[in-house]
Amino acid sequence: MNPLRALFSRLQRRHLPLDDQQRQRLRALPPPPALDALLHQQRFVVLDLETTGLNLSRDIVISIGAVTIEDGAIDMAQQFECTLRRQVKVNEAVLIHGIAPSELAAGQPPAEALLSFMEFAADSVMLAFHAPFDQRMLARALQKELGYTLKNPFLDVADLAPMLFPEVLTRRGSLDYWMNYFNIDIAQRHHASADALATAEIALVLFNRARRMGIERVEELAQRARYWQRTRQAALNSI
16 A cells, blocks of 8 residues: 555544534634633633543543633533543543443544534633643544644643632642632532533632732733743752
C-alpha cells in the first residue's frame, strides 16, 4: 500500500464518518467568544470530564457533566450530562466514577455526545478545576471523533482560587480543599455533574472576589491568571 493510501486508511479508522445532519450541525457551531465581556454578563460553561485515567495520550473521555453560569448565577435549567458509549476494561478510574460497563455500553455514540456538548457550550468561556487536563482531553476527543478543533477559551479554577485568595493558600489546592474552605456541600463526588456544580459554586465566590478587587472583565481575569501562573512557575524554578 502506498503511503498516501495508508494514511487515508488510518484516518478513516479514527472515527466513523459523520452523517449530513451532523456535518451541518458541526458547521453551525459559533466562533469562540471575545473576552471583553463583563464577568457578570459572560456565559460560562463549567465542565467536568470523567476519563479512564490521567494519561493524556492514551486514556479516553467516558462522561461529560456541565452546568452554566449566566447573569452572575448558576442556571440549574441549563445543565448537560452524558455518558459516552465505550468498551473499556473495568479499572480503578471507572470504579471511582461509579460508571458500570453496562452504562458505558448504553451510552451515546461518542461523536453524537461530543457534538451535543459543543452545541450546549456554544460560544461560552469554559471553566474547569485543573482545566488544562479537561481542555486537552476534550480537544483530543473532538479532533478524533469529529475532526473539530476546540476553540473555546478556558479558565482554571484551581489557579483562580489561590490567586484571588492568597491569604488562604499560595499554591494550588484540591477541589475538596476549596469546597471545605467555602463551606460548599455536594452530596456526591467523583461524578461529572456533581463536580461541575461544585466547581461552579466556587467560581461564583471567586468572581465576587475579583469584582471587589476591581477586576471586571473576563480578559483582565485571564491576564491576571496567566501572570500568576508565570510568577508561580518562576518561584518553583528558583527553588
